[in-house]
Amino acid sequence: MLGLFSLLALIALFLETAIPHLVPAHVLIPNLIVILVVDLGLRYHGALGALMAFAMGYATDAFSGIHLGVNSFLMTLLFLLTYEMSRRLLVTNALVGSVLVFFGVIMTALGGLWLGSGTEVLSESGPMLPWLLAQAAITAIIAPFVFALVAQCRRAIGLPARFARE
Amino acid sequence: MKGTFLWRNRVLLISGALLIISLHMISDGVHPDDVVARPASVLIEILGPVQAASSRLTEGATAVTRDYFDLVQVRRQNLELKGELGRFTSERARLAELEVENRHLAELLDLKDALGLQAVAANVIGSDATGLSRTLVLSQGSADGLQPGMAVLSNQGVVGKLIAASPHASRVLLIDDHNSALDGFDQRSRARGIVAGQVDDGLIMKYVDRSEDIRVGDTIVTSGLDGFFPRGLLIGSVKGVHREGPGLFLTVTVVPAVDYRGLEQVMVVKQQPPKLDDGAKGS
16 A cells, blocks of 8 residues: 555656656646545545655655645645545545545645745735646546546555545 | 544544644755755655656657658658668757757856856756746756755756755756745846746846836846856846836836746856855855
8 A cells, every 4th residue: 555655656746747847838737646645535544544645745845846844734634634524425436536636736736835935925826826727627637537547556456446434 | 442532533643743743844944954854855866867767768759759750751752762861860850959959068068168167067857746836857966066055057047046956866946936036137227136936927026126227128137146146147038117006116027038948958056156154254
């Protein structure tokens, strides 16, 4: 489990950092780490999930922004919110996951601006909202495919596709 | 153990502890040499070679794709010369790539000579992970003498400054990131200000006195007073001057001189301009 998510997080970070540099046009790159964290929150109800969400946030911090801790905080918070929500909801299917991913991308982006640069920068973020909404939408659209891929990987290494809910 | 309060709320408790650790890291401001920052350096070091390899692969794939299309065109025109032309096209693409790289490096060398500073050339191998900040990953790191705080330039102008360096890779904070600021002045009117990045796009020059004569099209260069960038390097040109509002200062929007998306090679200035502190310590 730990190895699988570490590998997936590294692949996600590689794609997120390499693709914008390699393609000539300004393309929207889905936030794959948010999808992995939401998947953890929905399907892995253990303390290790929180640690992995923190670690994935820390890894994102290594490749984004200037403050270590911002994404660690936001990814742990997103995990916690997703986990709490999945405990209260009757259904936690891919659609619910996509909705959570959509809001997760917006929350982590705006939260990152606020934590990293303060309220002044956050108040100036209006012009980037269309871009942010588009990124959240694209991430939400591909989320079910990533969830399915993660489930397949789990099965392939002999883990259950989803874990028992609390 | 399983029925206890601690066990039932373990996810909440551990998440809470991790949130507190994260907040502590943010509020304390982690220094690149701190123990907490070492795993980040290791991560950059792990992904650095993969990013460099993918960068080379893509360049190769682009050349192959280009060659293929050239070849199809040649085949339509003259089937007999297909093989020979394919070879020449391939060779030409390779030489063109070498020529571009050579020109970039020669321009960087000219800049290095003109500045008279110790500098090292580096390849750009990656971008920011989230896209919300504007950073780049370089193929050189502390093993090549790079350290956080060093200025990064291109033949077009100022690029940014290093914020992290692992042994074989490093990260640059671009000057158009909203966390970036440097001291600059208008080359024509000599009006000074702080050039900072914006959340959306472009640069803004802050704290320029309302009485200053700044015009659209003026060139903005570094002043060297921030202790990071040598004096006289091109930052960009004035796009707009806004005098509305009752404030003490003008709002000047600046278009960066460097096209950050197209950057392939950059130069890192290893020798930093002397700071006021250095002089004070020395005297």
